[in-house]
Structures are given as structure tokens and as C-alpha cells.
Amino acid sequence: MTASLLDLGWRPTDADAEHVHHHPHSRPARVTQQQRGAWLVHDGSQEVLARARGAVLDPAPVTGDWLLVSGDARSTCYVDKVLPRRSTLSRAEAGGRSQEQVIAANVDVVGICAPADDVNERRLERELTAVWASGAVPLVIITKADAVDDPHAVATAAAVVCIGADVLTTSTVSGEGLDGVRDRLGPGVTLALIGPSGVGKSSLVNALAGHEVLATQATRQDGKGRHTTTGRHLVPLAGVGLLLDTPGMREFAPWFADEGLGGTFADIDELAASCRFADCRHDSEPGCAVLTVAAGDAEIGARVESWRKLQRELAWLERRQDARLRQEERRQWIIRERAMRRSIRPT
């Protein structure tokens, strides 16, 4: 399968050109799939497996990354360089939550998928916050439009919490809205799809491809949550663009996304301009415009609560990170101290 580098989304910056210049025996290739200790990459003429040359790669390549690789495709290719990312979509890893998980790199648009019959507005806010911070543009995709009577009413309701992002409705059953998604694509444009398991992300990729490129499956009803897609796949579709499918994520916590928070909750920021105190935390301060409006409007009230919860989470992450830095500094200090003692010990 060939695809020109341009079709794969190659848009080299000056920095990229510089790296290419310094690696005359390497060629650019894009990660289409992460594997255990290796990466499937597309170099424009074919997909090949690339490995690290022993040393740990920093940053660790993820799907969507541009690499410089060398070596014969028939044997093993090696990664010589991970090129700077134009966008990085991350979340806090589920569970402990104080580690960054990079979901995808060099994405232009992130399609945040939610099923028409079960839109979770609080989740949309969390995903939007991460996307605004990623450097990519969000697009909200209400999937399974055929599953409800009035999908457009669902989209209109969702739009209230999706300030600045377009909201589309799609159905892979009726074909509704697929052209709207195609309009966001184009040669070399990368659209990543995120959302819970079973919302129809892989089905959407297949519908846009016109044939089955990815496996899809009905979700289990026993609450165990079957995840059909297990890895992240970058799928180049000739004449359409690039789709990056991800496994469903049960919960979504943004990673260091303060600027994303401002984008997602621009309406609250606007209200805050009328608070009596410039540094109002909209907690219990007198003359708080946000709390006044929230008291009379349940929808805004829920949004303010969601905004505060996210803010607390992000602040916690920051503190954790600071603590980790201090710990590392202390460790380095102990290492230096020991080395010094050894060097002055009488022999």
C-alpha cells in the first residue's frame, strides 16, 4: 500500500527539515500502530516494523508520531529520531492518575464521540478540556443518530456545553452526517476519534472507508464493558484523509490542561468578569456573579461544579508533579553526596 508522505500528513517545519538534514541516512515515517517494543510505521511506500536502537526513546513514540528511520524494510528498521510533535493529545492515566498517557500525536482534529441515546455532558467537558490543550481542534460527534427520534435536539443540547466546537450527528446505519465528517478531512489531515467503548468509533472509520478496515462489535450488556479495539490505529484513507482510531476509555481525566479549561468553560470566565473580586474563586465570596447565576440556573450550576472539580484535579496533578520533582532532586543530591564522599575517602 503506497501513500505519499503528504497523504500521510507530512508537513515538515524548519525544525523537521533540520533533523532530516542531520540524518542523511534516515527517512521520515509515521507511526501507524504501537506494538510491544516496536512500532509499525509507514514510510510512504510501505508499512514496516521499526525498533529502538537499544536506548530508550524520548519521547516514547505513539501512534501519529513522525520518526526518522533507517534500515532495509526487509530486515528491521531502526528509529533514529522522534520528530517534534505539532500536537499532543494526553490524559492522566486511569487508576493512579498521576502519570501522563499520550493518546496520539500530530492530530489535526479530535472527534469526541458520544452516542445520541446517552450523551454525558460532564464527560464532554473533560474531553474538550484535553483537546483544547492538545493543539488540535475539537469536533463533537454525536453517533448513532438513528437510535433516537430527534438527534438534532440532542446535538443542540450538547452544543450548550461545547462552546467553540462544532457538533455533528452521524449514523453509520443511515449514513447521515458522514459527509460532514468527510468535510473536516482532506489529504494529509488527521482526525482522531476518542470516546467510551461501543459508541461506534471503529464503525465510523469503516463507514468512511467504505469497507471494513477495523473490527467492530456490539458491547456486552453485563456492565463488564467489552473493548473491541485494543490498540490505536492510524488508518490512511485514499482521497479522504487519515483516521486515528483509539480503544474506548472508560473514564477521562485531562493531563495538565489549564489553558484547555479556559477554552471549555469560556462562558464561566465571561461571567467571572462581573465578580466583585478579580481573584474570585467562585466559592463563597460575596458579590460572586458566577454563584449568583448558578443559583438560578441548574444547568449553569452543574457546569460550575464540573469546572471546579476539574480545576481541583488539575491542581492536584500539579502538586503531585512538584512533589515528584523534589523527590528526584533529593535523589540526585544523595547520589552526588555519596560520590563526593567516596572521592575524598583516604586510601
Ligand SMILES: Nc1nc2c(ncn2[C@@H]2O[C@H](COP(=O)(O)OP(=O)(O)OP(=O)(O)O)[C@@H](O)[C@H]2O)c(=O)[nH]1
Ligand atoms: N444503531 C447504531 N449502531 C451503531 C452505529 N455505529 C456503530 N454501531 C454499533 O455499535 C457497536 C459498537 O461499535 P464499534 O464501532 O465497535 O464501537 P467502538 O467505539 O469502536 O468501541 P471500542 O472499540 O470498544 O472502543 C456495534 O455493534 C456497531 O454495530 C450507528 O450509527 N447506529
Ligand SMILES: [Mg+2]
Ligand atoms: Mg473500536
Ligand SMILES: [Zn+2]
Ligand atoms: Zn466569582
